[in-house]
Amino acid sequence: MGKVTIGSAPDSWGVWFADDPQQTPWTRFLDEVAEAGYTKIELGPYGYLPTDPAELKDQLDRRGLEVTAGTTFEHLHRDDSFDSTWREVAKTAELAAAMGAKHLVVMPSMWRGDDGEIVEPRLDHAGQAGHGRQVTELGRRVFEEFGLRTQFHPHADGHVDTQDTVERFLAETDSAHVNLCLDTGHISYCGGDNLELIRKYPERIGYVHLKQVDPVVLAQAQAEGISFDAAVQRGVMTEPPGGVPEMPPVLEALAGLDVDLFAIVEQDLYPVAPDVPLPIARRTLAYLNSHGGGASA
Template structure:
């Protein structure tokens, strides 16, 4: 039996950007995530938390927080994109490593825009193979230069999103250098099966984001043909246990893996009123502790 180590992230405080007046200030996020009972966090969008390692370490230490991962988008499916991707990835990896993190969560760029319109063609199998080769090399270099494990995060409206594209991605990549950040909400949003992915690819589940989808809001979003960002504004990502997938079976399956896994709570809700996140975060942690079985720790 492994263990599932719970944490949270700026996303659960409505943070999507480095700077935005609609977002919770970073000091308040750190205060409140600790107040809610979490001891582990992600860095969130690059530039949201202080990028000076000394300053950030001091801020984390005085609140009893540690960093599990950095997060960054990639666009390696595009020709001649290595240099621009590496510039952003290496900066995120450097700060994450300086904070003692062991992981870097890498997210694909989007094929569909906020208005629901296609902005890039979907990758065909040849394109998926090229992309997988590039991400594998990215993971190899991240490990070699920063000592971090690359965890690839399928994303709604991204070039890796549906069950089919997730499984294809796993086939086209090398598990020695890149594995899966299983985001339960994004998988369910795109009609995938989280438990099936854990069952079929236990050795590729390297990291987890926990979230749920409101099926009623999702059905209306699909009917209206809107993009993911607008669906979030409508409340498609909801507080557990109000949505899908059911999290207790997911936590049980994760605890059954022969590994210790970080499971970071992420409830997309940009933008949101400043007083909304803390009560939700507190209730969510209590729910996970109560329904996560003996394998869950905070």
């Protein structure tokens, strides 16, 4: 059986941006994520945590924290977009590597905007194929220059979101250079089947984000055609065991892959009152560790 190591991320403290007055200050996040019992974290949006490696390492060491990955977006489906994407990706990758991380989580850009309007057409098969080639090249270069493994994160309202677009992405990319960050919440939000993806593509599961979706809120959001961001503000992402997918079968399937994986709790909570995240983080870690998740240490 593989070891599934649980961690957390700034997202679970309501952090979506590098700087936003609605968000938890970075010092409070670091204090509280350690207090909740986690030892593994992600960087969150570049610039939220200190970007000076020496300062960040000192802050992490004080709290017994280690970085598992950096996270960033790409827009490689657009023509002539590699250089502009690379500039954003490289700074995150450089900091993650300096912190000893081994992964870079990369997300697609959006086809739907914050207010629900369609901002870009969905990719056709030719567009998906071209996008896959570009992401493969991105992963190759990320590993060559920074030693990080690229894990691609499907995202609701993004160009890789539904089960069919995830499977098409896997078909159009090279596993030597890019694999899947299985985000259980985004897959469920978009009507996908997490267990089927694990079963069909065991060798492509390189990293995991754990979250659950409230099916009642999701049904309302789908009926109204609102954006993912608007659905999050209504509480579509909920703490376990209050949503879908069920966590114990997912954790069991992941452990059955016979590889060591990081599974990062990433409950979207933007915006959120400052005293809300810590109790949720404690309860979530206790629940996951009692239902098949590995120790966070």
